Amino acid sequence: MAYSDKVIDHYKNPRNVGSMPKSDPQVGTGMVGAPECGDVMRLQIKVNPETQVIEDAKFKTFGCGSAIASSSLATEWVKGKTVEDALQIKNTDIVRELSLPPVKIHCSVLAEDAIKAAIGDWKRKRAESESQPEASTAAAQGD
Amino acid sequence: MQVSPSPSPACWSCHAATDGAHFCPACGKIQPLASADYFAFFGLPQRLQLDADDLERRYLSLSWKLHPDNFVRADQFERDLSLELSSQLNDAYRTLRDPVSRVEYLLARLGVRKEGQTRQQAPPELLEEVFELNESLEELHMAREAGGDGDETAELRRRLEEAGRGFEKKLADVDAELAAASRDLDAAMDGARDPLLARLNEILNRRSYIRNLVANVARELQEGEPA
Numbered sequence: 001m002a003y004s005d006k007v008i009d010h011y012k013n014p015r016n017v018g019s020m021p022k023s024d025p026q027v028g029t030g031m032v033g034a035p036e037c038g039d040v041m042r043l044q045i046k047v048n049p050e051t052q053v054i055e056d057a058k059f060k061t062f063g064c065g066s067a068i069a070s071s072s073l074a075t076e077w078v079k080g081k082t083v084e085d086a087l088q089i090k091n092t093d094i095v096r097e098l099s100l101p102p103v104k105i106h107c108s109v110l111a112e113d114a115i116k117a118a119i120g121d122w123k124r125k126r127a128e129s130e131s132q133p134e135a136s137t138a139a140a141q142g143d
Numbered sequence: 144m145q146v147s148p149s150p151s152p153a154c155w156s157c158h159a160a161t162d163g164a165h166f167c168p169a170c171g172k173i174q175p176l177a178s179a180d181y182f183a184f185f186g187l188p189q190r191l192q193l194d195a196d197d198l199e200r201r202y203l204s205l206s207w208k209l210h211p212d213n214f215v216r217a218d219q220f221e222r223d224l225s226l227e228l229s230s231q232l233n234d235a236y237r238t239l240r241d242p243v244s245r246v247e248y249l250l251a252r253l254g255v256r257k258e259g260q261t262r263q264q265a266p267p268e269l270l271e272e273v274f275e276l277n278e279s280l281e282e283l284h285m286a287r288e289a290g291g292d293g294d295e296t297a298e299l300r301r302r303l304e305e306a307g308r309g310f311e312k313k314l315a316d317v318d319a320e321l322a323a324a325s326r327d328l329d330a331a332m333d334g335a336r337d338p339l340l341a342r343l344n345e346i347l348n349r350r351s352y353i354r355n356l357v358a359n360v361a362r363e364l365q366e367g368e369p370a
């Protein structure tokens with residue numbers, strides 16, 4: 001399989017590899033997998049609670065070169081965007097930027113899903129902390 | 144590429160009805176592929192439970208009959224057919240022999256499983272577990288590359304072996320689930336098949352993560368390079 005130069009660049013020099021503390025209320029964590037190949041990806045964002053801007057993003061991917069490049073690119077793209085803007089990122093944008101061939105589309109889908117999952121996680125956390133301003137007795141509810 | 148299915152089930156040589164058989168029942172000539180379906184190739188219904196011995200017998204008998212050696216003196220058309228049918232036979236046998244690829248094949252044929260379209264996610268606990276094990280694998284790999292000290296590597300190895308056993312157990316469990324769901328599908332009436340097909344698909348997806356891990360662990364323990 002011939003990878004495009006951009007894929008190779010992200011693969012060799014992945015941006016923003018790493019992790020942030022999951023328990024941090026400002027951090028949202030998205031953990032997703034591609035059932036086609038069994039690859040997994042974790043993408044995390046750190047959101048400024050006042051401005052809703054994503055100030056930092058980290059990822060870690062166990063998967064193919066295209067999945068690594070897609071998630072690396074995704075972290076670059078979400079940084080500096082508001083949460084709502086980041087939700088607009090589509091896997092097709094990633095496919096175009098990285099010139100992914102059809103068999104590698106699912107790898108970009110993984111990155112889009114990871115962004116959505118991370119934002120979803122962050123929103124859930126925020127809703128929870130708003131509904132329970134003080135340490136409450138209902139803290140142990142299931143979701 | 145395979146021979147496209149013949150439009151009418153009539154022998155190309157004597158025009159007798161062949162009923163999709165590989166050889167004309169009237170004149171005995173080899174026939175073009177009548178159906179692309181692997182089950183049909185063996186004259187079997189599309190059922191997930193099949194008797195492995197019976198399948199093997201059918202395979203051996205067909206591979207003997209279709210073998211290109213039998214056609215060295217036949218004309219080019221028949222020689223080509225023998226080659227194509229033999230290769231189809233091997234693909235069909237390899238696919239149907241294994242219970243997992245058999246399910247994958249049937250789901251793909253029924254349009255339930257399509258590349259890039261399965262967006263349902265595995266359970267988060269499984270992904271979490273998969274992720275963590277991959278991290279241990281990576282740690283072990285890096286410790287090895289760094290020529291790390293023996294104690295540390297031994298500890299990582301022990302953890303990996305343990306994790307590997309856990310995942311092999313999971314793989315066995317998931318295979319048992321797949322077998323049970325396969326039985327259910329075979330027993331189901333037409334109207335009740337859709338949820339069972341979806342369930343089989345979900346089991347296959349879960350299986351692919353676990354199978355990956357079992358393979359990665361095995362490779363790392365054999366001190367190979369990860370892909």
Ligand code: FES
Pocket residue numbers: 034037038039063064065066067104106107110
């Ligand atoms: S092949 Fe699985 S994510 Fe690319």
